[in-house]
Amino acid sequence: MIGVVGGGIAGLAAAHRLQKQDREVRVFEANTDLGGLAATYETAGDPIEKFYHHLSKSEETIVEWIDELGLESDLEWRYGSDAYYVDSVVHPMDKPWEILAYPHLSLYDKFRLGMLVLDVDIRGGIPSFDTYERLEDFEDVPVKEFILDHTSRGCFERFFKPLLEAKFGDRWEDVSAAWLLGRVKFRGERDILKGExxxxxxGGFGRVIDALIDSVGRENIVTGARVTDVAIDGAGVESLTVETAAGVQTHDVEAVVVATMPDVLEQLTGYTCEIDxxxxxxxxxxxxxxxxxxxxxxxxxxxxxxxxxxxxxxxxxxxxxxxxxxxxxxxxxxxxxxxxxxxxxxxxxxxxxxxxxxxxxxxxxxxxxxxxxxxxxxxxIYERGYLDMVVPYDLGDDVAEGVYYAGMASQAQYPERSLNGAIVAGQTCAERVQETQ
Ligand SMILES: Cc1cc2nc3c(=O)[nH]c(=O)nc-3n(C[C@H](O)[C@H](O)[C@H](O)COP(=O)(O)OP(=O)(O)OC[C@H]3O[C@@H](n4cnc5c(N)ncnc54)[C@H](O)[C@@H]3O)c2cc1C
Incomplete structure (x- = not known):
């Protein structure tokens, strides 16, 4: 049996794929509810996610999975409107004339911002179209230095800084320019007249969770089951210790996919991840x-x-x-x-x-x-040097053979954590299990 730690979307995705490979799987979820960060509340109509959620056009894997789970006719693409609240006024920021009318950036600021968003480096007066292609080149560049160098002080003070503070609080200065560029690329299709x-x-993304639960089979998922230890025998994983209301049990496993935050991975295996x-x-x-x-x-x-x-x-x-x-x-x-x-x-x-x-x-x-x-x-916190800190999918060399990681500290959750990233991480771990076990 392959044990999956965590019944969020990454763990359920890993379990779903492993079953497609004819593997016997069991998911252990510490909470009484499944879905993790994608869990929902009831309303007078459809359920609503506890934390806001939407997809970007650049996210393709989740769209393929929505198809595979038979939900494709219910995936809707709508324009989401953006605005900036400054000095008691809501300024819409979607259409060109709204951006042109925005009084807190000069025309020059807007031009520099527009060029960056279009991936055009105009420093020195000569446009260059490939400067921003390799995100790795910007991994060690502080985001503030980058914005000041590649746009204008006005863009920095009145556009980027409030957004960075909202996203990272007092840690914003630690963030890398690579994250900012990745984030700009991550955002998908924009219609010049309608927005993004x-x-x-x-019916909400809870339906993806429900479809995955149906596919994996409720009998293969244990809720209220906290995994407290991963036992290693020699070089390979041997068993999981699981605490439930009924007591502590040990389950023999051929492999384990840990689909939780990295602090849980550390508690279970000793693998330390430096990401904050x-x-x-x-x-x-x-x-x-x-x-x-x-x-x-x-x-x-x-x-x-x-x-x-x-x-x-x-x-x-x-x-x-x-x-x-x-x-x-x-x-x-x-x-x-x-x-x-x-x-x-x-x-x-x-x-x-x-x-x-x-x-x-x-x-x-x-x-x-x-x-x-x-x-x-x-x-x-997508700080400088982040990519060196991501946790590998296959921890065979770092922990023991048969230990895999699909949680939020994996490569797929960069430059933005997402449902798509969680599915990619779960799917990749299942593929690695298939290749190596
Ligand atoms: C505010 C906010 C906004 C977001 N907006 C978007 C968005 O717009 N679009 C988008 O695509 N994504 C968005 N996301 C991200 C998305 O929700 C996550 O990337 C995704 O849900 C992560 O899934 P996961 O399975 O990796 O982790 P989680 O959902 O965290 O699941 C991990 C699970 O492991 C369980 N667990 C932990 N320890 C143990 C243990 N020892 N034993 C057993 N189980 C354990 C936890 O209880 C949890 O259920 C947002 C998230 C937040 C918080």
Whole structure:
């Protein structure tokens, strides 16, 4: 039997592929629910992800899997609108004339920004089209130095810095230029008149999780089962120790795929990964009325959240029984952070007063419900030298033969962690098992 540690999308994807190779598989998930970071809440209609989710056009593997799982007719591509909140004004930023009208960047700033997004290096006055091709060349370049060198101070101060602070808090200066460039390339198809095309599954991404559970078979998945040890015999993996409410069990395994954060890999095998992770506090607010007409609102003012994401400005509220669903989200780099220390009531109060400060007409009485999710490890800090720290899929040389890693510290989750990356990691581990076991 092959043991899979973790019933998030990566673990379920690995199990699904291993079964296709006629392997006997068992998934062990510590929580009572499956899905990990892609878990959902109920609404008056379709379920909604606890943490906001959409796909980019550049992500192809998940689209193939959605086809394979028979859900292809429900994958929808819609334009997601972006805006910037500065000095009490929401500035739409999708269409060329909206960007031209944005008053906080000069025409020169916008030109330099546009060139970078189009992959054109115009430094020295001579356009070059291949400067940004090899991301490895920018792995050790600090993001601030790169932006100042390749765009303008205005772009840095008034465009990139607020975004970097929202994404990485006080760790933003550690981030590499390679991450920024990778992120620009990662973003997929943009229509000059309509904005960026984003993917969503009718009924939510929980349906991918459900389809994977059906395919793997509930009888092959154990929830409430925390793996506490991976025993190695000689050079190879031998067994897993699993704690459940019924007690501690040992399961003999031919191989193990660890599909969790790398700290769990370290507890189980001693393999250390140097990547730092940040946490997220993310609430869904169900409101009677739409707050803005934007999907993704970046905030360049003082606010307790880094962004407000109004899901029902992307997917129609009718899908949710008419509820308008708004995410308030903040990434947390330090567990002493005030927000992290607050209980759910405290977080709700922080969000509501933050929204009132930005939108004085907002009426908190119009909120039907708020659900808050928090997780101390949700996203890597993509700092300089990151690619040297990723955990290999096959840990045969580093830990023992038969140990594989499909969690968020794997190569597939760069330059952005995603459902697609998790599937690629799970699939790659299954392929490596097939090649080596
Ligand atoms: C705020 C936020 C926004 C995001 N936005 C997007 C987006 O727009 N688009 C997108 O594609 N992706 C997005 N993602 C990323 C996506 O959710 C993740 O990349 C993906 O869900 C990771 O899946 P995973 O299986 O690798 O890890 P996880 O989902 O973390 O699953 C790991 C599982 O392992 C279990 N586990 C841990 N320890 C043990 C143990 N000892 N024994 C047994 N089980 C254990 C955990 O309980 C968990 O269920 C977002 C994530 C967050 C947090």
């Amino acid at each position: 095309l984003l993917g969503y599954l009718d 992770f940040q946490g997220t506090v993310c609430s869904v607010l169900s409101i009677e009325e739409s707050l803005t007409d934007t999907y993704w609102l970046n905030i360049a003012d003082e606010a307790p959240f880094g962004a407000l994401i109004e899901h029902t400005n992307y997917v129609p509220p009718e899908r949710y029984g008419g509820e308008h669903l708004l995410y308030a989200v903040k990434y947390v780099q330090d567990m002493d952070d005030d927000l992290w220390q607050q209980d759910d009531d405290g977080v709700e109060e922080t969000w509501l007063s933050g929204i009132e400060d930005l939108f004085p007409e907002f009426d908190r009485e119009s909120v039907n419900w708020i659900e808050t999710a928090r997780n101390p490890k949700t996203a890597p």
